[in-house]
Amino acid sequence: xxxxxARHTYQRSSIMEIPxxxxxxxxxxxxxxxxxxxxxxxxxxxxxxDRNNYSLFQPLLYQVATAALSPGDVAxxxxxxxxxxxxxxxxxxxxxxxxxxxxxxxxxxxDFPYDILVLAAGSTYNYFGHDDWRQTAxxxxxxxxxxxxxxxxxxxFERAETCADEAERRALMTFVIVGGGPTGVEVAGAIxxxxxxxxxxxxxxxxxxxxxxxxxxxxxxxxxSFDPHLGDxxxxxxxxxxxxxxxxxxxxDVDEDGVVANGERIRSxxxxxxxxxxxxxxxxxLGVEPAKGGQGSVAVAPDFSLKQFPxxxxxxxxxxxxxxxxxxxxxLAAVAKQEGQYLGRLLRDRLAGRVTGRPFVYRDFGxxxxxxxxxxxxxLRGFNLKGLFAWLLWGAVHIYYLIGFRNRxxxxxxxxxxxxxxxxxxxxxxxxx
Amino acid sequence: xxxxxARHTYQRSSIMEIPxxxxxxxxxxxxxxxxxxxxxxxxxxxxxxDRNNYSLFQPLLYQVATAALSPGDVAxxxxxxxxxxxxxxxxxxxxxxxxxxxxxxxxxxxDFPYDILVLAAGSTYNYFGHDDWRQTAxxxxxxxxxxxxxxxxxxxFERAETCADEAERRALMTFVIVGGGPTGVEVAGAIxxxxxxxxxxxxxxxxxxxxxxxxxxxxxxxxxSFDPHLGDxxxxxxxxxxxxxxxxxxxxDVDEDGVVANGERIRSxxxxxxxxxxxxxxxxxLGVEPAKGGQGSVAVAPDFSLKQFPxxxxxxxxxxxxxxxxxxxxxLAAVAKQEGQYLGRLLRDRLAGRVTGRPFVYRDFGxxxxxxxxxxxxxLRGFNLKGLFAWLLWGAVHIYYLIGFRNRxxxxxxxxxxxxxxxxxxxxxxxxx
Numbered sequence: 041x042x043x044x045x046a047r048h049t050y051q052r053s054s055i056m057e058i059p060x061x062x063x064x065x066x067x068x069x070x071x072x073x074x075x076x077x078x079x080x081x082x083x084x085x086x087x088x089x090d091r092n093n094y095s096l097f098q099p100l101l102y103q104v105a106t107a108a109l110s111p112g113d114v115a116x117x118x119x120x121x122x123x124x125x126x127x128x129x130x131x132x133x134x135x136x137x138x139x140x141x142x143x144x145x146x147x148x149x150x151d152f153p154y155d156i157l158v159l160a161a162g163s164t165y166n167y168f169g170h171d172d173w174r175q176t177a178x179x180x181x182x183x184x185x186x187x188x189x190x191x192x193x194x195x196x197f198e199r200a201e202t203c204a205d206e207a208e209r210r211a212l213m214t215f216v217i218v219g220g221g222p223t224g225v226e227v228a229g230a231i232x233x234x235x236x237x238x239x240x241x242x243x244x245x246x247x248x249x250x251x252x253x254x255x256x257x258x259x260x261x262x263x264x265s266f267d268p269h270l271g272d273x274x275x276x277x278x279x280x281x282x283x284x285x286x287x288x289x290x291x292x293d294v295d296e297d298g299v300v301a302n303g304e305r306i307r308s309x310x311x312x313x314x315x316x317x318x319x320x321x322x323x324x325x326l327g328v329e330p331a332k333g334g335q336g337s338v339a340v341a342p343d344f345s346l347k348q349f350p351x352x353x354x355x356x357x358x359x360x361x362x363x364x365x366x367x368x369x370x371x372l373a374a375v376a377k378q379e380g381q382y383l384g385r386l387l388r389d390r391l392a393g394r395v396t397g398r399p400f401v402y403r404d405f406g407x408x409x410x411x412x413x414x415x416x417x418x419x420l421r422g423f424n425l426k427g428l429f430a431w432l433l434w435g436a437v438h439i440y441y442l443i444g445f446r447n448r449x450x451x452x453x454x455x456x457x458x459x460x461x462x463x464x465x466x467x468x469x470x471x472x473x
Numbered sequence: 474x475x476x477x478x479a480r481h482t483y484q485r486s487s488i489m490e491i492p493x494x495x496x497x498x499x500x501x502x503x504x505x506x507x508x509x510x511x512x513x514x515x516x517x518x519x520x521x522x523d524r525n526n527y528s529l530f531q532p533l534l535y536q537v538a539t540a541a542l543s544p545g546d547v548a549x550x551x552x553x554x555x556x557x558x559x560x561x562x563x564x565x566x567x568x569x570x571x572x573x574x575x576x577x578x579x580x581x582x583x584d585f586p587y588d589i590l591v592l593a594a595g596s597t598y599n600y601f602g603h604d605d606w607r608q609t610a611x612x613x614x615x616x617x618x619x620x621x622x623x624x625x626x627x628x629x630f631e632r633a634e635t636c637a638d639e640a641e642r643r644a645l646m647t648f649v650i651v652g653g654g655p656t657g658v659e660v661a662g663a664i665x666x667x668x669x670x671x672x673x674x675x676x677x678x679x680x681x682x683x684x685x686x687x688x689x690x691x692x693x694x695x696x697x698s699f700d701p702h703l704g705d706x707x708x709x710x711x712x713x714x715x716x717x718x719x720x721x722x723x724x725x726d727v728d729e730d731g732v733v734a735n736g737e738r739i740r741s742x743x744x745x746x747x748x749x750x751x752x753x754x755x756x757x758x759l760g761v762e763p764a765k766g767g768q769g770s771v772a773v774a775p776d777f778s779l780k781q782f783p784x785x786x787x788x789x790x791x792x793x794x795x796x797x798x799x800x801x802x803x804x805l806a807a808v809a810k811q812e813g814q815y816l817g818r819l820l821r822d823r824l825a826g827r828v829t830g831r832p833f834v835y836r837d838f839g840x841x842x843x844x845x846x847x848x849x850x851x852x853l854r855g856f857n858l859k860g861l862f863a864w865l866l867w868g869a870v871h872i873y874y875l876i877g878f879r880n881r882x883x884x885x886x887x888x889x890x891x892x893x894x895x896x897x898x899x900x901x902x903x904x905x906x
Contacts, residue, residue, distance in 0.1 A: 093627065093902040112543040112899040119675035120900075128677045131631045131902070150635065183903045194526065198564045202583065242552035244561045450883050466545040467553075469526040469564070470616045471904050 059083040059391050060126075061155040064144050066134050067320075068095045068118045070373045071356030071380035072160035078384020080124040082391055087152055088122055089144065091133040092182060095121055097442055099373055100451070102223060105180045105189040105312075106230035107238075107467035108458055113451050114442070115183055134161070137325045139349045156351050156387060159325070159338075160380065163317040163357035163371060166335060173294040177218060179313035180227070187471055192310045193231065194469050197239060199309075200246045211307035213251045216299050218291050219315030220257025221265065222409035225274050227312055228255040229412040232281045237413070237462040253283045254308075256301055258290050258315070263409060263417065265370065266424075270417040273426045274409070281412045291315075317371055319358040326352070331360035334368060342399045344383050355379040363402065375402055408434045413459065492516040492824050493559075497577050497587040499567050500753075501528045501551045503806045504789030504813035505593035511817025513557040515824055520585055521555055522577065524566040525615065528554055530875055531806055533884070535656060538613045538622035538745075539663035540671075540900035541891055546884050547875070548616055567594070570758045572782045589784050589820060592758070592771075593813065596750040596790035596804060599768060606727040610651060612746035613660070620904055625743045626664065627902050630672060632742075633679045644740035646684040649732050651724050652748030653690025654698065655842035658707050660745055661688040662845035665714045670846070670895040686716045687741075689734055691723050691748070696842060696850065698803065699857075703850040706859045707842070714845045724748075750804055752791040759785070764793035767801060775832045777816050788812040796835065808835055841867045846892065 060083045065072045068090040079086050094115040103109040119129050133147040137157065144152040165179030180186045193215070200212035215235075217228045235251035242248070255262075255278065261271040262278075262285065275285050286301065293300040298308040319336035323329065328348065331339040337360040340346060344353040344361070356376035363369045369379075382400045389396045406420035408430065416431035418424070425433065439452055493516045498505045501523040512519050527548040536542040552562050566580040570590065577585040598612030613619045626648070633645035648668075650661045668684035675681070688695075688711065694704040695711075695718065708718050719734065726733040731741040752769035756762065761781065764772040770793040773779060777786040777794070789809035796802045802812075815833045822829045839853035841863065849864035851857070858866065872885055 093631065093900075110543040110545040111901055111903060115901050117675075117900050119672070123674055129675070130635065132635075148635065183901060184905075187903060198526065202563065202565070202581065239552070241556055242550075242562070449886055453882055453886070467526075467550045468544055468548050468616060470544060470620060472617075 058155060059393075060085060061391060062153060063087070063156045063158065063387065064089065064152050064154040065158040065160060066090075066144065067160035067162055067356070068092075068121075068129075069098070069160060069162045069356060069376065071162075071376040071383075072158065073118070073121055074377055074380025075158050075160065075355070075384040075387070076122045076127065078381065078388055079391075080122070080127060082388050083126065084387070084391055085126045085128075086122075086124075087128045087130055087154075088118060089130045089132050089134060089146065089152065090118055091131070093117055093119070093131050094183065096183065098181075100438060100442070101180045101183075101186050102226045102230060104183065104186040104466070105193075105227065106234055107190050107194065108230065109451060109454060110466045111183045111187065113454065134325065137352070139326060139352060142351070154351075157349075157353065158383065158387075159322045159352065159354045159358060160356045160376070161320040161322050161358050162376075163319050163335070163337075165313050166316040166318040167313070168316070170294070173313070176296060177294045177299075177311040177313040179315075180223065189310075189312055190467070191469055191471055193234070194467055196310050197235075197243065197246070197248060197251075198469075201243045202245070207307070209246065210252070211298065212309045213246065213248075214298070214306065214308040214310075215251065215253045216301075216306060216308045216311045217253070217255045218294075218299070218311065218313050220255055220259065220262040220271075220285070220287070221314060221316070222263065222407075223314030224255055224257070225262060225278065225409050225411060227314060228253055228278055228283045228285075229281065229410065229415075232278070232283050233413050233462075234467075236282050238458075238467075249282070254306065255283055255285045256289045256291060256299075257285070257287050260288055262287070266407070266409075266417060266419050270419065270424055270426060274411055274417055277411045277415045277426075317357060322354055322358040331368075334360035335371075337368075337371075343386060344379065344400070353383055355383050361400070369402055372407065374405065374407075378402055406437075408437070410434050413462075491588060492826075493518060494588040494824055495586060496520070496589045496591065496820065497522065497585050498591040498593060499523075499577065500593035500595055500789070501525075501555075501562075502531070502593060502595045502789060502809060504595075504809040504816075505591065506551070506554055507810055507813025508591050508593065508788070508817040508820070509555045509560065511814065511821055512824075513555070513560060515821050516559065517820070517824055518559045518561075519555075519557075520561045520563055520587075521551060522563045522565050522567060522579065522585065523551055524564070526550055526552070526564050527616065529616065531614075532871060533875070534613045534616075534619050535659045535663060537616065537619040537899070538626075538660065539667055540623050540627065541663065542884060542887055543899045544616045544620065546887065567758060570785070572759060572785060575784070587784075590782075590786065591816065591820075592755045592785065592787045592791060593789045593809070594753040594755050594791050595809075596752050596768070596770075598746050599749040599751040600746070601749075603727070606746070609729060610727045610732075610744040610746040613656065622743075622745060623900070624902055624904060626667070627900055629743050630668075630676065630679070630681060630684075631902075634676045635678070640740070642679065643685075644731065645742045646679065646681075647731070647739065647741040647743075648684065648686045649734075649739060649741045649744045650686070650688045651727075651732070651744065651746050653688060653692065653695040653704075653718070653720070654747060654749070655696065655840075656747030657688055657690070658695060658711065658842050658844060660747060661686055661711060661716045661718075662714065662843065662848075665711070665716050666846050666895075667900075669715050671891075671900075682715075687739065688716055688718045689722045689724060689732075690718070690720050693721055695720070699840070699842075699850060699852055703852065703857055703859060707844055707850055710844045710848045710859075750790060755787055755791040764801075767793035768804075770801075770804075776819060777812065777833070786816055788816050794833070802835055805840065807838065807840075811835055839870075841870070843867050 136145040203209040239248040263271040357371040408418035410416040416434040530547040569578040636642040672681040696704040790804040841851035843849040849867040851863045
C-alpha cells in the first residue's frame with residue numbers, strides 16, 4: 041500500500057534529455073561516488089567537487105581514531121575511483137548554489153555551471169546549538185578528525201605517564217564519549233580494548249587498564265535505533281570490557297577540562313563526540329527551508345529532485361525523503377550508497393532518452409555495530425543477532441564493502457594480526473594541534 | 474693489520490659494574506632501539522627518551538613522502554618494541570646534558586639522572602648554513618616531514634589542475650630535488666613514477682607525465698659514495714624514466730618560488746632536500762667540540778665512550794669513529810644498528826661483571842639505492858649490481874629488515890599491488906600547513 045503511494049507520487053522531472061549535459065556532483069562520499077560511477081560511461085560531462093581528495097569508508101573511521109587502522113586503509117583517492125573522458129574531479133569547497141544562474145560557487149572563487157546538479161554533501165556531527173564544543177569534543181567525520189582524536193588519545197596516555205599530580209593524571213586517563221549510538225558504542229569499545237589490552241604492558245608509571253571510559257547517552261537506552269534488547273546487550277557487553285555507561289544523562293557543558301553531565305563535573309582531557317548528525321548546509325546553499333525534523337536535510341521528491349528546482353537533486357544524509365513505512369530514510373551509509381546508485385542510473389537513463397519511473401526502494405541488508413574485540417550486535421531484516429557470530433559477520437561485511445581489493449586485504453591482515461596479538465600498529469603520534 | 478690496530482687502541486672504560494645501573498638512552502632510531510633491546514633482560518633500569526613515540530624505518534620513509542606507503546607501514550611505536558620490568562619510555566625532547574651532575578635535561582623541565590648515558594640522537598639534513606631553507610625545502614627525516622612532502626606534492630598537482638596561468642602551472646609541476654645521494658635518487662625516481670604512471674589518468678586539464686623532475690647534485694656524479702659506474706648508471710636510468718639530472722650544480726638560493734641553481738632561477742613550488750646530513754646537536758648538549766669533518770658528530774673511543782666522560786656513549790649518526798680502513802664509519806642505518814647491537818651487548822656484559830675487549834667491527838652487507846619501479850643499484854662487499862635483479866634484491870632486503878612481521882607483510886602487499894597496478898593507495902591529503 042505504502043509502496044504504491046510512493047510510486048503514485050513519483051513524477052518525472054522536466055529536464056530535457058541532453059546526452060552531454062553538464063552534471064556537477066558535490067561530495068564524493070557513499071552517495072556522490074555512486075552517481076559519478078554510474079555516469080562514467082555516459083556522454084555526460086561530470087564534475088565531482090569535494091573538499092577532500094579522498095572518498096572515505098566512514099564505518100571504519102573509528103578504527104583510525106583508535107589507532108587500529110591507518111588512514112590509507114579506509115580512504116581511497118577520488119581520482120582513483122572516478123575515471124573516464126567526461127569525468128573531472130575538483131578539490132574545492134562549495135559555498136553557495138545559484139539556482140537562477142545554474143552555477144555552483146566555491147571557496148576558491150571558481151564558478152561551476154551545471155545542467156543537472158547533485159548535492160551529496162553528507163552530514164556532520166550535531167552539537168545541538170553548542171558549536172563552540174566542536175574544537176574540544178571532536179567527532180570522527182574526516183581523516184583529520186580521526187587523526188586528531190588518535191593524537192589526543194595517545195598523548196593523554198603519554199602525559200599521564202609523566203604526570204606527578206594524581207587528579208590531573210585521572211583527568212588524562214578519563215575518556216568521555218558522548219552519544220550512545222553506533223559511533224559512541226564502537227569508539228567506547230575500541231578505546232577500552234586499547235587501554236585494557238593493547239597498551240597494558242607499555243607504560244611503567246600508569247596502569248592503562250585503570251583508564252576510565254565513560255559512554256554518556258541522553259536517552260534511556262544505548263543504540264536507540266536498534267531493538268531494545270540489543271541496546272541492553274550492548275550495555276552489558278561494554279561494561280564487561282570496562283566501559284562505564286550512563287543513560288538518561290545530558291551533557292550540559294564541554295570545556296578543556298572535561299564535561300558537565302547531569303550537573304556533575306567530570307574531569308577529562310579527551311572528549312569524543314558521536315551524538316547525532318546534522319546535514320551539511322545544503323539548504324543554506326540553496327536558500328530553501330530545511331525539512332521539519334530532518335536535522336538540516338532538505339525535503340526531496342521521490343526522484344531526489346527539489347520541487348522548486350527539478351534539475352537539482354539532493355541525496356544521502358542531506359536528503360529528507362519519507363520511506364514507504366512513513367518514516368524518513370535513515371542517515372546510513374547503505375542508504376546513501378543505494379540512493380547514489382538509484383540516482384546515477386536514473387540520470388543515465390534520462391540522458392539516453394529512456395524514461396524510467398521506478399521509485400527508490402531501499403534494500404535493508406541490516407545494520408550492525410561492533411563492541412570491542414569479539415562482540416557485535418546486528419539487525420538483519422528484523423532478525424537480531426549478538427555476540428561473537430555477529431562480530432564475525434560484522435568483520436566479513438565490512439571487509440567486503442571496503443572499496444578496492446588492496447584495502448580489503450590489508451585491513452584483513454591488520455585485523456587478524458591485531459586480534460591475535462592485541463597490538464595496534466597505527467598508534468603513531470603525527471601532526472600538530 | 475688495520476683490524477689489529479683497532480683492537481690495540483681499545484680500552485675498557487672505567488665504569489664500575491652495577492647490575493641495576495640507571496641507563497638513559499636518548500633516541501630510539503636504529504642505534505638506540507638496539508641498545509634498549511639488548512638490555513631488556515638485564516637488571517638495568519633503562520629509560521629511552523625520544524621526541525617521537527615511534528621508531529622509524531628511515532630507508533623507506535621516502536615512500537611515505539611519495540604516497541606509496543602509509544606512516545604505519547614504516548613506523549612502530551617505541552613502547553611496542555621496548556618491554557620489560559626495568560624499561561621506561563619517555564616522550565620528551567632533550568635540551569642539554571649535565572655530565573657533572575650526571576643528568577639529562579628535557580624540554581618538559583624534567584631531569585633524568587643516569588649512571589650510564591647513551592646518546593643515539595641521529596642526524597638531520599644539512600642546509601650548509603642556510604637553515605632558513607628548511608621550511609621550504611623539507612628533507613624526509615620524520616613522519617611529519619614525509620607527510621608534509623606528500624601533502625605538497627599532491628596539492629601541487631591539484632593546484633596545477635585548476636590553474637589558469639601557464640607559467641604558474643609549470644612552476645606547480647616542477648619538482649626540484651636537491652642532492653644526488655641515495656635519498657635524492659630514490660625520491661626523484663619515486664616522483665617520476667608517481668607523475669608519469671600512477672597519476673597519469675587522474676587529471677583532465679594537466680598532463681602529469683609532463684611534470685618536470687629535476688635532480689640537482691653539486692658534485693660531478695650521482696651517488697658519490699658508490700662506484701662511479703653505478704652513479705653513471707643511476708643517471709641514465711633516471712633520465713630514462715623522465716628525471717632531468719644536473720651535475721656540478723650548486724643551489725644558491727631557495728624560496729617559495731623555487732631555487733637558484735648555478736645562477737639560473739628555476740621556478741618550482743615543491744623543493745625536496747636530500748643533500749647530506751649533520752648530526753643532531755649532541756656536541757652542544759655536552760659542551761664538547763664536534764669532530765673535525767664529522768658534520769657535527771662527536772669523536773668517540775672504540776667502545777663509543779667519550780674520552781672526557783667515560784660513562785657517556787655516542788652511537789649512530791652522531792658518533793665519529795675511525796674505521797680500520799682509516800675513514801670514519803659512514804652514517805648509514807646498518808652502521809647505526811650494528812653499533813647499537815655492539816654497545817648493548819657491551820653494556821650488558823659489563824653490568825654482569827664480564828669483561829669484554831672486542832672492538833666494534835662493522836659487517837658491511839652492502840649498500841643500495843632504488844631507481845623508480847624496476848631498477849636499483851647495489852654494492853655488496855665490493856661486488857656491484859644494477860638493474861632489475863638489484864631492484865628485486867633491494868625489495869627483499871628491505872622487507873626482511875622492516876621491523877615486525879605485520880609491517881613486512883602489509884608492505885609486501887602494498888608493493889605487489891602498486892607494482893601490478895601503478896596505483897598509490899596512500900595519496901591522501903591530510904593535515905595542514
